[in-house]
Amino acid sequence: MFDPSLMGRLSFRHIVPSLPPLNPGRNHLGIAEERDAVLYVPASLPKSGPVPMLVMFHGAGGFPEKVLPFLEEHAEREGFLLLAPHSMFPTWDIVIGGSGPDLQRLELALTAVGSRYLLDPTHLGFAGFSDGGSYSLSIGITNGDLVSHVIVFSGGFMSVFMQEGAPKVFIAHGLIDEQLPIETSGRANATKLKGAGYDVEYVEFNGKHAIQPPIVKLAVDFFLDKPAASDAQ
Template identity: 45%
Template sequence: MPTRRAFLAACGQLTGAALLAACSGNGQEGGAPGPGGGGEAAPDPAVLTVRPDSVSPTGSPPAPGTHPLGLAEDRDALLHVPPGLPVDQAAPLVVTLHGAGGNAEGGLAPLRGLADEHGLLLLSPASRGSTWDAIGSDWGPDVELIDRALREVFGLLPVDPGRIAVAGFSDGASYALGLGLANGDLFSDVIAFSPGFVPPAPRTGRPPVFVSHGVDDEVLRVERTSRQIVPALQEDGYEVTYREFDGGHTVPPEVAREAVDRLVRAGG
């Protein structure tokens, strides 16, 4: 259950209708009541339903390279398979989320070279709109697409259940924080490059969090975002690694490498 400080820190990054939508109580523990107004709670819309052990890989794994998953005619999700991936060994997976106005190809960009170097699978979905649903409204179609994309990946390749991370940049970083903390029983790590806030949702587990931000960021100013997000997460009991760097709204290669190295070491 988020503390009041964390909840207000998240809401403080929004204005107007977006603030009302994000702070209207969808962060309450246990989800919404069922249709009858009582009894069993409805599943929270931020919760992903698929897990690696619920799907068995079938058929031949895809060749190295980047492949569309065929889940949507427009703005499909992409799966990147690194070269030399052992066919008989479960691989780590990173769900990587693009920034506002981006697409699945852009979501791959910060981590693709490191994925090839370290043998990481990358799953890059695309938001249904210009940005992710919970950024300005509520959880919904983007969660559903990510759930379907994960199911597809789990059916194609063996995935290490102890090394499934979610990462993102800018709006994708905000979404990664909200989605990752809501699904801490699935995601082993949460990586947020220059986030703006944490979309409210009930939280599960305590995955470690990596946050980075440029001190000269003119898009999402660090003093109004990460410098509030990080202490609030620490107050809530999360292990947070925080890196500020000289620069603007970007992901420096050395910062991306540190985040990936932490994930790789966790499996060593």
């Protein structure tokens, strides 16, 4: 029988938590002895009811502690969980040759969090930078029946063999990106998704291949479905 995980499909489904919540701050989930996933729990997290969670995938050669600082203050201010997986290899499996061990690790991480917190299915987002952005986009679109929001910071490509659901998509890319040219990555991905009928918010900024704090703020507002400044006026 064909294994859907080979196409990037996640089998995780929301469950009723059976374990106690973790302490505020950074927590290693213990799903692996090395290259473990890290969950940031804000002190402001609601004590009852479903809670939002954003999953952040690091760039090539990165690790959870490298990307968490860009989002932790937002998680604390807005009260959402922040999960940062760690790729098995220097970059994500889908970049090297297809879905495999990183997808399995992601399943374990989601299950570990879901066993302790009632997750909000309307605010379970995948985000990523560079190769992590490619991973977020590819796995997010593939699992759009599970993922509500997909956020891509300077991502490269999109590898999708199955499309499920209709997640909202935020793509941001630098005009002078020296590693992943905007014409063949950010603009191309946004155009393709818009043509397929996805709700896409596309932002270009005057910068290179890096995470930009003002863009992160826009992305967090997008994830939490806050109106843009122009819409709020």
